[in-house]
Amino acid sequence: MSSNRITVKNMTDKEYFLGHKACAGCGGSLAVRLALKVFGDRTFAALPAGCMSAVGFIYPQMAFLNNAIISTFPGTGSMLSGMRAGLDALGVKDAHVVGFAGDGGTADIGLQALSGAIDRREKIIYICYDNEAYMNTGVQKSGLTPYGARTTTSPAGNNLPGSVMQKKNLFEIVAAHDIAYAATASVGYPQDYLNKLSKAAAVEGTSYIHIYATCPTGWGTPTETSVSLAKEAVDSGLWYLAEYEDGAFTLNRKPKEFFPVKEHLLKQGRFKHLKDSDIKVIEEARDKKWKRMLEKWN
Amino acid sequence: MIDTRKNESVFVSGDEAVALGVRLSRPQVISAYPITPQTIVVERLSEMVEDGSLDAKYIHVESEHSAMSAAMGASSVGARAFTATSSQGLLYMAEGLHYASGGRMPIVMMNANRSLALPWSIFGDHRDSMSMLDSGWIQVYVEDAQEALDMTIQAYRIAEDPSVLTPFMINLDGFILTHTYELVEVPRQKEVDSYLPPFSTPNKMSLETPKSMGFSTSPADNMEFKYQQHKAMMDSMEVIKKADKEFSEMFGRSYHGLVDCYQCDDAEYILVTAGSVTGTARVAVDTMRIKGIKAGVLKLRFMRPFPEQEIRNILSGAVSYGVLDKDISFGYEGTMFTNVNSALSGSKNFPRGMNFVGGLGGRDISVQDIEEMFIALQKCPDNAYGDYIKSRVSFVNMGVNINE
Ligand SMILES: Cc1ncc(C[n+]2csc(CCOP(=O)(O)OP(=O)(O)O)c2C)c(N)n1
Ligand code: SF4
Ligand SMILES: [Mg+2]
Numbered sequence A: 001m002s003s004n005r006i007t008v009k010n011m012t013d014k015e016y017f018l019g020h021k022a023c024a025g026c027g028g029s030l031a032v033r034l035a036l037k038v039f040g041d042r043t044f045a046a047l048p049a050g051c052m053s054a055v056g057f058i059y060p061q062m063a064f065l066n067n068a069i070i071s072t073f074p075g076t077g078s079m080l081s082g083m084r085a086g087l088d089a090l091g092v093k094d095a096h097v098v099g100f101a102g103d104g105g106t107a108d109i110g111l112q113a114l115s116g117a118i119d120r121r122e123k124i125i126y127i128c129y130d131n132e133a134y135m136n137t138g139v140q141k142s143g144l145t146p147y148g149a150r151t152t153t154s155p156a157g158n159n160l161p162g163s164v165m166q167k168k169n170l171f172e173i174v175a176a177h178d179i180a181y182a183a184t185a186s187v188g189y190p191q192d193y194l195n196k197l198s199k200a201a202a203v204e205g206t207s208y209i210h211i212y213a214t215c216p217t218g219w220g221t222p223t224e225t226s227v228s229l230a231k232e233a234v235d236s237g238l239w240y241l242a243e244y245e246d247g248a249f250t251l252n253r254k255p256k257e258f259f260p261v262k263e264h265l266l267k268q269g270r271f272k273h274l275k276d277s278d279i280k281v282i283e284e285a286r287d288k289k290w291k292r293m294l295e296k297w298n
Numbered sequence B: 001m002i003d004t005r006k007n008e009s010v011f012v013s014g015d016e017a018v019a020l021g022v023r024l025s026r027p028q029v030i031s032a033y034p035i036t037p038q039t040i041v042v043e044r045l046s047e048m049v050e051d052g053s054l055d056a057k058y059i060h061v062e063s064e065h066s067a068m069s070a071a072m073g074a075s076s077v078g079a080r081a082f083t084a085t086s087s088q089g090l091l092y093m094a095e096g097l098h099y100a101s102g103g104r105m106p107i108v109m110m111n112a113n114r115s116l117a118l119p120w121s122i123f124g125d126h127r128d129s130m131s132m133l134d135s136g137w138i139q140v141y142v143e144d145a146q147e148a149l150d151m152t153i154q155a156y157r158i159a160e161d162p163s164v165l166t167p168f169m170i171n172l173d174g175f176i177l178t179h180t181y182e183l184v185e186v187p188r189q190k191e192v193d194s195y196l197p198p199f200s201t202p203n204k205m206s207l208e209t210p211k212s213m214g215f216s217t218s219p220a221d222n223m224e225f226k227y228q229q230h231k232a233m234m235d236s237m238e239v240i241k242k243a244d245k246e247f248s249e250m251f252g253r254s255y256h257g258l259v260d261c262y263q264c265d266d267a268e269y270i271l272v273t274a275g276s277v278t279g280t281a282r283v284a285v286d287t288m289r290i291k292g293i294k295a296g297v298l299k300l301r302f303m304r305p306f307p308e309q310e311i312r313n314i315l316s317g318a319v320s321y322g323v324l325d326k327d328i329s330f331g332y333e334g335t336m337f338t339n340v341n342s343a344l345s346g347s348k349n350f351p352r353g354m355n356f357v358g359g360l361g362g363r364d365i366s367v368q369d370i371e372e373m374f375i376a377l378q379k380c381p382d383n384a385y386g387d388y389i390k391s392r393v394s395f396v397n398m399g400v401n402i403n404e
Helices: A027-039 A051-056 A076-089 A103-108 A111-119 A170-175 A190-202 A223-235 A261-265 A276-296 B014-025 B039-051 B064-076 B087-092 B094-102 B145-159 B189-195 B222-251 B277-290 B308-315 B335-344 B367-382 B385-391
Strands: A043-048 A067-071 A096-102 A125-130 A181-186 A207-212 A242-245 A248-251 B008-013 B029-032 B057-060 B081-085 B108-113 B138-141 B168-173 B181-186 B259-262 B269-273 B295-300 B302-304 B320-325 B352-357 B393-395
Touching: A027 A043, A027 A051, A027 A096, A027 A125, A027 A190, A027 A223, A043 A051, A043 A076, A051 A096, A067 A076, A067 B064, A076 A096, A076 A111, A076 A125, A076 B029, A076 B057, A076 B064, A096 A103, A103 A111, A103 A125, A111 A125, A111 A170, A111 B064, A170 A181, A170 A207, A170 A242, A181 A190, A181 A223, A190 A207, A207 A223, A223 A261, A248 A276, A261 A276, B008 B014, B014 B039, B014 B081, B014 B108, B014 B145, B014 B168, B014 B181, B014 B189, B029 B039, B029 B064, B039 B057, B039 B081, B064 B081, B064 B087, B064 B094, B081 B087, B087 B094, B087 B108, B094 B222, B108 B145, B138 B145, B138 B222, B145 B168, B145 B181, B145 B189, B145 B222, B189 B222, B259 B277, B259 B308, B269 B277, B269 B308, B269 B367, B277 B295, B277 B367, B295 B308, B308 B335, B320 B335, B320 B367, B335 B352, B352 B367
Parallel strands: A043 A067, A043 A096, A096 A125, A125 A207, A181 A207, B029 B057, B029 B081, B081 B108, B108 B168, B138 B168, B269 B295, B269 B320, B320 B352, B352 B393
Antiparallel strands: A181 A242, A242 A248, B008 B181, B138 B302, B259 B295
């Protein structure tokens, strides 16, 4: 990395997302805040319905200092395309067009528009903050809710362990479009995220960052553990830091030994009910995924 | 290729006329998704972008929802946007319709009026656009290809007026207008440029004055926004009339504002129509007049804003009136009929009205069908009230006996 890279120490003091009404310890708001510090004043952002738009645009108190608009829930990708086309037509240069969408707004209802946007190869940056459920509507299961998570629509009981589906493999779905740049990140590894934001900002064409973003309210976790839990998720192998560039995948972090899954999960209200047999299912899925990643990726 | 430096007449379909009108209006962003019978518009526009005769970005979106979403993205940074759709596509972008009008984004859209599934039908009726009547879009229904071209240019003028800032839907009857060839006069680009200045709006995101748009409101503020939206739509009536007047001064064609009348002055029986069927109704009026029956046609051009005053003035002098709806609100009656009746309810003289529901799924409406409507209107006032109520809504040209 070059010496002028943006770090937590040298980044701007200017805030672009402040005064919003996100819960204390919200990982999503941290993801948005850091990204805007990297992208700066010349940013046009679109956010679909979801927590970040809900907490940031309550008339008359607007929380964004840069240009920002709420898109329809399914339409972030296409609204970004329209914004970029409009800016091009008007001769506005060197501006970032950025989306911040939740896991539901990205992997489920917004997938079609996202796919269209990537397909068009426009210079837009799409950031999915993944808090693993539909939080804004009260913690319902999304396509990115992991196995065993209790949500309000995947209750845990005698018959079901919470969600019975594994997370949709969105990062690789996005990469399969042969996107110019895609990466995964975690609010627990801010420097890695900052590096990826800088890369996304510089890349020609479409870029996508999928950031794991803790949600104390939806996960049943103490607000002060949001960063450490997001780090632990990577260390336990339940999340991973990777990049896709020029047709190749790279794993940025390969833990020698995983942090114990059980210990990590049982810190979270949404997993408190899990039995050892459920933990085993989760570990097996993790191991299968890692085996494949280690074999095939750089 | 058409030379837009001079006035030229060309033989084109309604869809092509719209495309020519769009090009003359110089949109900066076009986003659209194909659906019969709209496709020719977007095919022509993409050709114009390719050959360089239209300097716009053409976005190939993956759905109508995204077509509207992209148009909104463009509009939100201050670019002039165009899209076109029909039927299922219009419904698929329904969320975006309300969104664009609430966001006060003056997007112009062509809608090729087509039936709605089920059963599937690619043919024309008005059920698609009528079901979007409350979406906050200005709605015009054109009668022929010339009006389609002219209204495309006027649409931007009206929609972008600072007192209006409301999106605009131009409705063309599927196939009957979209695919029928007519001789159309194409205005000069220079004159269009002076009629339609470049889009400028304070309601946009820009680097000079960063803004948050598309925000949410609490119950304490929401109604005021909705009231402003309603007021803008009401105010657009004067803007529509002015746009028509200035258009006629410059290009020599007037469409008479919100409604157009044919032989209404002394008419005892007036049929209210919208879109292409008006042409057929004009012919029927001529034949009725030869027979000594004082018939007239009121062409309802705009469904929103609704020309309440004009309708009341014109219809309250009639003995009876009919409304020809290519639409039905199942369980009640045609949407135009409901709206016309509501306009009349404020007048002292409220003549009896009849609703003729016809043309659903592209069924033909002939001159003879319309003559029969006028004959029914002649009988209507004599009917006992109970009979009248029972026969108020009838279906034109039905293949099955009704009530059997
Ligand atoms: C078309 C449509 N369907 C449903 C909704 C309701 N809705 C608003 S936000 C939301 C949840 C968003 O979840 P996600 O995208 O994961 O973001 P988060 O709230 O978790 O930040 C839902 C279901 C909507 N606004 N629009
Ligand atoms: S519910 Fe979760 S995602 Fe939403 S604002 Fe609160 S912490 Fe953030
Ligand atoms: Mg979520």
